[in-house]
Amino acid sequence: MPEVTPRPLSSLTTLRTGGEPARMWDAHDRDDLIAALRAVWATGEPWFVLGGGSNLLVGDEPFEGAVIRILTRGIERLPAPAPQVARLRVQAGHDWDELVAYTVAEGLSGIAAMSGIPGTVGAAPVQNIGAxxxxxxxxxVEVELIDESTGEVSTVPAADLGLGFRTSVLKHHHGSEPIRRAVILSVxxxxxxxxxxxxxxxxAQLRQALGLGDEDAVTLQWVRDHVLATRARKGMVLDDADPDTYSAGSFFQNAVVSASVARTLPPExxxxxxxPDGLDVPADPVRIIPLESFDGYIPxxxxxxxxxxxxxxxxxEHSGIRKGFHLPRSxxxxxxxxxxxxxNHAGATAAEIAELARFIQGRVQAEFGLIxxxxxxLVDVDL
Known part of the structure; x- marks a missing residue:
């Protein structure tokens, strides 16, 4: 069994916070991962899985439970489901950006704009990553996962995962439990x-971000290079020499609001x-009504x-909080x-990061009415 000596979570998360867990497991292959999860679930103790540690804010106190590190790797090319379509099965612990680099080198389109996103492949569907x-x-297409309630492994189609804007049925949202408690084994x-x-x-969003016109043609490698450069300028590519990258990437989600609420915001x-990007909705969609059912009424x-x-x-920024802002003595x-x-520039605690997050939420709500x-x-920390 792959149980190991626990390490402080501050050394395994990109925000560099978190105490030492009571127990830790390192799963290097699929069988180890399944065995570790079943063993931990049998105890009933608190648990969570850790991939790249790039999407976690962990509290300062020791974690009274088990942490399972997903270290599985591998890309398998499956039979093609259609002409000019490549189907890949990727192990959950595989580094996401390494997968993107592989697809670009192989001339496979679909995820190049998500270059540089830190973390593992298994974490990607949990919050429906995007850029x-x-x-x-x-x-x-589907994920292979193991359910906590039964310990059984199953293959689940993407349509059953409730994928939405940075969410899925597997996502542990702030203040609530996931709809389905399960761990992804492969994607x-x-x-x-x-x-x-x-x-x-x-x-249009990708073309605009890269400064391309509607008819400009570029290679996948060009897209990857320019996305990585754009993310690096924003401190969104992990770099041990740059404290601005000691973060969890985007800490807050872009707000999704109704069209009427959006009109109340400043036009700029x-x-x-x-x-879905690239699926343009026509201004005048064609409606087909079978002649045998037409009764003269057009809805x-x-x-x-x-x-x-x-x-x-x-x-x-327009609530008055500028880049580089920090609270006094934080x-x-x-x-x-x-x-x-x-x-986390200088050994900040999880409590200090949470305090700054609450302050930002309050300023934006006061200025624009959005939370x-x-x-x-968030693990053992609250906003």
Whole structure:
């Protein structure tokens, strides 16, 4: 069994907080992972799994439970489900950015815009990771997971995971339990085989972020290089030499609001309609009514407006909180490069980071009436 000597979680999380757990398991392969989870669940003790540690804020006190580190790796190419489609099965502990680099080198399109996101492949569907208009929901086929309630392993199609904006039925949201308590063992993706040639990018948000016109053609490698450079400028690529990257990435989610609420915000606040990127909704959709069922009545068109995603970074900065801000005598600060990243520059405690997060939430709510929701999973710490 892969039980190991516990290590302080501050040494295993990118926010560099967290005490030592009572027990720790290192699972290097699928069988070890299943065995460790079943053993821990049999005790009834508190537990959580740890991948790259890039989406966690862990409290300062020792964790009275077990931590299972998912260290499994491997990319397997499965039979193609359709022409020009590559199907990959990836182990949960595989580094996400290493997977993206592999797909770009192989000429496989679908996740290049998510280059540089820290963490593991198994964590990606849990909160439906995304960047610049791409989300894993667009390429995810299924996951293999193990349920805590039964200890059984099953394959679950993406449609059954409740994937939404930074959420799924597996996500441990702030203040609530996940709908389904389970751990992902592997992830299966379908990616388009496009090769190394330049091509037009789908998705207005991605083209805008990269400064491309509607008809500009670029390679997958060009997209990856420019996304990595953009993220690095914002301190969103892990770098031990840069304290601005001692963070959990974006600490707050972009707010998703109704179209009517979005209209109450200043017009210069960046916003995007919430719909799958690249699937443009036509202004005048064609409606087909079978002749045998036509009774002379044509139902009115659906005029429901899509929800709108608004920039949390813009809301923070325009509530009066600037990059680099910190509370008096606190060692936690906003990144000097990106208003969404809370950073641990000088040995900040989890309590100091939580205090800064609460202050930011209060300022944004007072100024704009919106409560920003934290993106990381909070363990033994509250906002």
């Amino acid at each position: 610049y208009g791409q989300e894993i929901v667009q390429t995810l 299966t993706l379908d990616l388009l085989e496009v090769g190394p040639a330049p091509r037009r990018l789908r998705g 606040c960046p916003r995007w309609p919430v719909r 009115p068109a659906d005029t429901t407006e899509p929800d709108v995603k608004v920039s949390a970074a813009w809301l923070i 060692r936690a600060a906003l990144s000097s490069k990106h208003a969404l990243a809370l950073t 920003l929701q934290p993106e990381p999973v």
